[in-house]
Amino acid sequence: MNIENQNGTLQSLLLKVQEQNNRSADFLASTDNLQKHTNDQGKPQLVIEATGGEPTRTLDINDHAFGQIAQNVDIDTRTARRLQNEVPKEFDAVTNALFQKNPTNRMVRTFLDESETTGTVRAFVSDKFKTFDNINLLQASLPQLMESEASWKVVNGTVTDKRLYIRLKSEIQTGEAAKGDLMANGIGLSNSEVGAGSVQVYQLFWTLACTNGMQTENRNRSSHITSARDSADYGLLSGEAKDADNKALELKLRDLTRAYSSRELFDEILEKMNRAHSDIIEGDFHEIPERVGTVLKLTKKENTDILNGLMSTIGQAGFEHGKPITRATMVNALTAVANNCEADNVDTWQQRGGKLLNLNDRDWNRIAA
Secondary structure, three states: OOOEEHHHHHHHHHHHHHHHHHHEEEEEEEHHHEEEEEOOOOOEEEEEOOOOOOOOEEEEEOHHHHHHHHHHOOOOHHHHHHHHHHOHHHHHHHHHHHHHHOOOEEEEEEEEOOOOOEEEEEEEEEOOOOOOOHHHHHHHHHHHHHHOOOOEEEEEEEEOOOOEEEEEEEEEEEEEEEOOEEEEEEEEEEEOOOOOOOEEEEEEEEEOOOOEEEEOOOOOOEEEEEOOOOOOOHHHOOHHHHHHHHHHHHHHHHHHHHHOOOHHHHHHHHHHHHHHOOOEOOOOOOOHHHHHHHHHOOOHHHHHHHHHHHHHHOOOOOOOOOOOOEHHHHHHHHHHHHHHOOHHHHHHHHHHHHHHHOOOHHHHHHHHO
């Protein structure tokens, strides 16, 4: 059974991941063999000095790696960005002095250009960093999804400087949480090659009227499978042992992907959403998002985002004008924000929807009253 591919999303994702895999190169180096540099356009670069027959490489530094370099020399990222903008040469000198004074071994993860002497630094991590690349994630999970009877369809897939995301929905595992509110089971997969979090596989629930996706907060449904770093003895392992470690991770991915294809797990959340349609929230239309934001500890700007999400939800199937605002309404308002935010923030808003659905009675009463 094939995975249905929406608007070429899967092919585009596979092509991009393969292209990045072909260009990727990792270098293990002590910081006393590295030099931070600012080019004539004011852009930060990292020079990896020639060693062991390797050529000297001058590489642009992307925004994510820039923050990691700043952390390595104990300068907070916000201050580092200001120094780079206002006094770049002086910042270069300070960084390089600290590289020399307190040398540490780093893994520099890069994408190289054809010359292999230029390209982009995408990660500046510990030499013990446990690599599990996006291509490994797709190779481990896609065959299992293709064999599933859930009939998966790719909703979206993207690769940012920090993470890969792929989200799917079932064409078969569907049901009504309330009249008109049709939902479908889903699976999300995520990975970072650059130290921006762990490999993740989690269950998603899609509201079909608006294609909002909600991630449940239940930890049995959202598994951080492995730490992407912080294994003290990982650097001591042989290549064979590291391959075995990755193979074990691939098996975990396979098993979790199979588990999240379960109709039983989907029906549990469908029942929760059914009850959420009866959890009425009293109060002014404009005040309710602020109450939700207070309980979820959001910013004023994020409260405005919820209000906009609420306005886009009202009028959809299952949430028609004139109906009371309920917990289900606000779950959809939260997840609606994910449809219009940056790719690296989508998970956050989808998880907030799941958190509201599973909110404890004490916090729920603060919203509902």
